[in-house]
Amino acid sequence: MVEPVPAWGGTVDEMIALLAEGDYLADRALATAVTLALKLARPLFLEGEAGVGKTEVAKVLARRLGRQLIRLQCYDGLDVAAAVYEWNYPRQMLEIRLAEATAASRETLETELFAERFLIRRPLLRALSPDPAGPPVLLIDELDRADEPFEAFLLEILADYQVTIPELGTIRAPQPPITIITSNRTREIHDALKRRCFYAWVDYPDAARELAIVRRKAGGAEHRLAEEAVAFVQALRGQRLFKAPGVAETLDWVNALTALGCTTLDAEAIGDTLGAVLKYQEDIARILGAESERLLADVRAERSLR
Amino acid sequence: MTETVLRFAGALRRAGLSIGTGQSLDAVRALAVIGLCRRDDVFWTLHAVLVHRHEDFAVFEQAFRLFWREPAVGGTAPAAPFAGFRAAGRPRAAASRRVGEALAAPTAEARRGDLAEADARLSWSDREVLKHRDFEALSAAELAEAAALVSRLELPFIAWPTRRYRADKGGRSPDPAASLRASGRRQFDWLDLRFRRRAERPPPLVVLCDISGSMDRYARMFLLFLHALMRSRRRMEVFLFGTRLTHVTxxxxxxxxxxxxxxIGAAVADWSGGTRIGACLADFNRAWGRRVLGGGAQVLLMTDGLDRDGGDGIAIEMARLKRSCRRLIWLNPLLRYAEFAPRAAGIKALIDHVDDFLPAHNLSSLEALAASLHAAARRTVARRMGGDGRRAVDS
Structure with a gap:
């Protein structure tokens, strides 16, 4: 096997800077894992709660490295036809009819029918095909939604970066794609797969980093509003909620509050927009009213102390 | 450096992380790439290679701190931190060895009902009593019996169609890929239609099993049963609860x-103590619900519904659980008392939210357990067939 060429050769600090240029503020743990994945040409496995920015890593990497982003969204029952390749049956049928009409030789029909032009390339096959811009970024999103048979199949692909199409032969990636697998952990992914990857747990950011993210991504928000909203969300995460809000929710919320013309956080605005942060009725019912006022008071007190 | 890294990987392995030899070598390669200049870079590099589950983070962090407490000059990581690490790596086990006091007296509520009179085991304590447990060794006959029962067992969990197809002559939808391939073999003399149908799959199973004092006499048998069941199923998660929830899969x-x-006897700290159903369900919903209830999981709740907290919070957590899973089945080993069951607040809260209630009279043997699950399976099939299920079952 040819030793894979590293997709990128910088240090961890350079990776943090690279991601920051793409407006992604990564902590050192994540940046180290990304660096390793790129330098040793191995898949990266990102796990974490929904809305902490796992998918965004792939998008930013593709953008900053100038690579094509190929995304495979997983779902229950995802199979080879949807993930790797499929023959274009309607066109093949049409071709058969044409052959009948023109009385073409039947012997050649089969080889013609299973030629490249009847092949529909799905994400995994596209990711294995050569790309002039360099190996693409292959994002296998929410692998936990796919079922175990697909996971086992993926294991095979990630081992050799090749697929075999019986009618065409084996297709092999000249250089392995930059593979990023994400999981929301709605089920455990098998250890065998994780073992082939570099693992990173993407956690909720701390207050300082979350504020920096909000500044970058929701630039239109008032400074004070952003600060208070971030502090409030951080406090919410400490509550025993069924689903704690992610960074995506924080951004949504700050944007929603800005759209409503808020410049600071107040009880009424929280009541009107809590649905942007909390997505479960029992969580909203718990926080709405007295609890949110208490949290808001805490946030205010904290802020005045500084 | 190689030797040190390998020794560190070995230490982690002994602490319960699953690490292969290949990974230890990967760790060495990864460190060569990242460099050893910064302590946190080394930390996160080893983390990315050696840790695969977020739960292992705490153990890893502790191990790292202890292992590299003093820089391993000359590659001789001293034995002392190593021994310390063993103890520190499993703080829970060490802490929970404190054996609690004897069972507390039953509460007033327990004494009031006829329940306590009917069966001395029906007592639940008001204090959390921590206790480990030794099981009698299993006899070979028992193990064989369990395996045999499980292999014959019809479970009341419905298999659901997946989005995946399998070839089937009697199927309704044509399979274009197989049809064209088959026709190709005949040089397209005619189109050889092939059919397929949706594959069915047994749903993931989540078992929540009560191990409090009142369920004490069933614990060993249930675990035996679950152990046998585990061998025959691909996706199954088991949790035990009394006053706290333990994941024992x-x-x-x-x-x-x-x-x-x-x-399990050693890992679970609340054997034969009280029951806090509401609090344990809340823990489950919050920490595990989204992780194990995906893919249309069906839940089997094994409890007598006697709750120390008087049914506090059960209703709300049961409602949450019911909404998060496809089917919720309650196996209650207390049929004898079914007539006054709804009086206990906890039982009432439970019964309102289950899809199937399985009271099991005299659940003293594996056989009885299997029989009651069997009966539920038949009812399930009957319901599915629109009341005409007997034929389907018998055939």
Whole structure:
């Protein structure tokens, strides 16, 4: 096997800077894992709660490295036809009819029918095909939604970066794609797969980093509003909620509050927009009213102390 | 450096992380790439290679701190931190060895009902009593019986169609890929239509099993049953609860039934104590619900519904659980008392939210347990067939 060429050769600090240029503020743990994945040409496995920015890593990497982003969204029952390749049956049928009409030789029909032009390339096959811009970024999103048979199949692909199409032969990636697998952990992914990857747990950011993210991504928000909203969300995460809000929710919320013309956080605005942060009725019912006022008071007190 | 890294990987392995030799070597390669200049870079590099589950983070962090407490000059990581690490790596096990006091007296509520009179085991304590448990060794006959019962067992969990197809002559939808391939073999003389149908799959199973004092006499049998069941199913998660919730799936995966039961006996801290159903369900919903209830999981709740907290919070957490899973089945080993069951607040809260209620009279043997699950399976099939299920079952 040819030793894979590293997709990128910088240090961890350079990776943090690279991601920051793409407006992604990564902590050192994540940046180290990304660096390793790129330098040793191995898949990266990102796990974490929904809305902490796992998918965004792939998008930013593709953008900053100038690579094509190929995304495979997983779902229950995802199979080879949807993930790797499929023959274009309607066109093949049409071709058969044409052959009948023109009385073409039947012997050649089969080889013609299973030629490249009847092949529909799905994400995994596209990711294995050569790309002039360099190996693409292959994002296998929410692998936990796919079922175990697909996971086992993926294991095979990630081992050799090749697929075999019986009618065409084996297709092999000249250089392995930059593979990023994400999981929301709605089920455990098998250890065998994780073992082939570099693992990173993407956690909720701390207050300082979350504020920096909000500044970058929701630039239109008032400074004070952003600060208070971030502090409030951080406090919410400490509550025993069924689903704690992610960074995506924080951004949504700050944007929603800005759209409503808020410049600071107040009880009424929280009541009107809590649905942007909390997505479960029992969580909203718990926080709405007295609890949110208490949290808001805490946030205010904290802020005045500084 | 190689030697040190390998020794560190070995230490982690002994602390319970699953690390292969290949990974240890990967760790060495990864460190060569990242460099050893910064302590946190080394930390996160080793983390990315050696840790695969977020739960292992705490153990890893502790191990790292202790292992590299003093820089390993000359590659001789001293034995002392190593021994310390063993103890520190498993703080829970060490802490929970404190054996609690004897069972507390039953509460007033317990004394009031006829329940306590009817069966002395029907007592629940008002204090959390921590206790580990030794199981009698399993006899070979018991293990064989369990395996045989499980293999014959019809479970009341409905198999659901997946989005995946399999070839089937009697199927309704044509399979274009197979049809064209088959026709190609005949040089397209005619189109050889092939059919397929949706494959069915047994749903993931989540078992929540009560191990409090009042369920004490069933614990061993239930675990034996669950251990046997685990061997026959792909996706199954088991949790035990009394006053706290313990995830024991990995412990039950040991092929050796005795080893499994011994490990569980030691890992679970609240054997034969009180029950806090509401609080344990809340823990489950919050920490595990989204992780194990995906893919249309069906839940089997094994409890007598006697709750120390007087049914506090059960209703709300049961409602949450019901909404998060496809089917919720309650197996209650207390049929004798079914007539006054709804009086206990906890039982009432439970019964309102289950899809199927399985009261099991005299659940004293594996056989009885299997029989009651069997009966539920028949009812399930009957309901599915629109009341005409007997034929389907008998054939």
């Amino acid at each position: 990995r412990l039950l995966q040991d092929r050796d039934g005795d080893a499994s039961l011994a490990a």
